[in-house]
Amino acid sequence: MLRRRGSTEALAGDESLSDTVPAGPVPALDLDTVRRTYPGGVTALDGVSLRVPAGRMVAVLGRSGSGKSTLLQCAAGLDRPTSGTVRIGGTGLAGLGEAALTRLRRDRVGFVFQSLNLVPSLSVLENAALPLLLAGREPGGRARAALAAVGLADRAEDRPARLSGGQRQRVAVARALVTEPDVVFADEPTGALDPVTAAEVLALLRHAADDGRTVVMVTHDPVAAAWADEAVFLHAGRVAAHEAAPRAEAVRALLHELGRGSREGVDEWPHLSPDPLPYGPGALARRGRAAAPSHERSPR
Numbered sequence: 038m039l040r041r042r043g044s045t046e047a048l049a050g051d052e053s054l055s056d057t058v059p060a061g062p063v064p065a066l067d068l069d070t071v072r073r074t075y076p077g078g079v080t081a082l083d084g085v086s087l088r089v090p091a092g093r094m095v096a097v098l099g100r101s102g103s104g105k106s107t108l109l110q111c112a113a114g115l116d117r118p119t120s121g122t123v124r125i126g127g128t129g130l131a132g133l134g135e136a137a138l139t140r141l142r143r144d145r146v147g148f149v150f151q152s153l154n155l156v157p158s159l160s161v162l163e164n165a166a167l168p169l170l171l172a173g174r175e176p177g178g179r180a181r182a183a184l185a186a187v188g189l190a191d192r193a194e195d196r197p198a199r200l201s202g203g204q205r206q207r208v209a210v211a212r213a214l215v216t217e218p219d220v221v222f223a224d225e226p227t228g229a230l231d232p233v234t235a236a237e238v239l240a241l242l243r244h245a246a247d248d249g250r251t252v253v254m255v256t257h258d259p260v261a262a263a264w265a266d267e268a269v270f271l272h273a274g275r276v277a278a279h280e281a282a283p284r285a286e287a288v289r290a291l292l293h294e295l296g297r298g299s300r301e302g303v304d305e306w307p308h309l310s311p312d313p314l315p316y317g318p319g320a321l322a323r324r325g326r327a328a329a330p331s332h333e334r335s336p337r
C-alpha cells in the first residue's frame with residue numbers, strides 16, 4: 038500500500054484509513070472506504086479511499102463505467118455514499134443536513150462540470166459572479182478579478198453565446214474559483230476543447246492548485262492527467278493504481294493495461310492480487326519507469 042507524506046494517498050479495496058490517519062494537517066479531501074450502490078444494484082464505488090492534501094491536483098482516470106463520475110459526485114457532496122465517509126476540510130458530509138451541505142458546497146467547493154453550463158441570459162460577469170450572488174454575497178470586484186485571472190476581463194459584458202468553447206470553459210473556471218473554494222471538482226473540463234485551448238484551461242486549474250486549492254479532475258485524456266500531481270486509476274469502482282507526477286505516456290500505458298485487465302476478466306485482474314497497487318510508483322520503478330519529479334514534467 039502506498040504511503041507518501043505530503044501527497045495524495047489512494048488506498049485500494051477495503052483498507053480503512055480510520056486507524057491510519059497520520060498526525061498533521063487535515064486533508065482538504067478525505068474519502069474513507071466509500072461505497073455507492075445505485076438502486077437496481079449496480080455498485081459504482083466499491084470501497085474507495087483517497088486522501089488529498091491542500092494544494093494538490095489529482096486526475097481521476099479509468100474506463101467508461103469505472104465509477105469516476107460517481108466518485109466526483111460523492112466527493113463533492115452532490116450524491117451520498119451508501120457507506121463510508123467523505124470529509125472536506127475535516128467536515129464529515131454525512132452528518133450534514135441538506136441546508137448545511139448546500140452551504141458547504143457553496144462556500145468551500147467549486148465546480149467545473151460540463152453539465153453545469155453557463156446561464157445564457159446572464160452576462161459573462163454575472164455568470165462568474167453567480168456563486169456569490171446565490172449566496173447573497175456582494176460580488177464587489179471579485180468576479181471581475183476572477184475573470185481577469187482567466188484572461189477574460191474585456192468580455193465581462195458579453196453573453197456566453199458570443200464566446201468560443203474555450204472561453205466559456207474559462208468563465209466556468211472563473212465561476213468555480215470566485216468563492217476561493219478549498220476544493221475544485223472538474224469533470225472532463227477539456228473534453229470538448231482543442232489541445233491548445235485545453236492547455237489554457239488546464240493551466241488555470243494547475244495555477245489554482247499552486248495557489249493552495251485542491252483540484253480533483255476526472256479526465257479520459259492522458260495529456261490532461263499529466264498536469265496533475267497524481268493520477269488515480271479506477272477500475273470496477275475500486276482504486277486500481279496510483280501514479281505520482283504522471284506523464285502522459287505512462288498514463289496511456291496504464292490505461293492500456295487496465296483495458297487489457299478488464300478484457301481478461303476481473304478475477305484475473307492484478308489489482309485483486311496481494312499487492313493492491315501493482316501499477317503504483319513502486320511497481321513502475323521496478324520496471325525502470327520511476328516517476329519523474331514534477332519540475333521535470335512537461336504536460337504535453
Ligand SMILES: Nc1ncnc2c1ncn2[C@@H]1O[C@H](COP(=O)(O)OP(=O)(O)OP(=O)(O)O)[C@@H](O)[C@H]1O
Binds near residue numbers: 077080099
Ligand atoms: N444513476 C444511476 N443509476 C444506476 N446506475 C448508475 C447511475 N449512474 C451510474 N451508474 C452506473 O454506475 C457505474 C459507474 O458509472 P459512472 O458514471 O460513475 O462511471 P464513469 O467512470 O464516470 O463512466 P464514463 O467515463 O462513461 O462517464 C456504471 O456501471 C453506471 O452504469
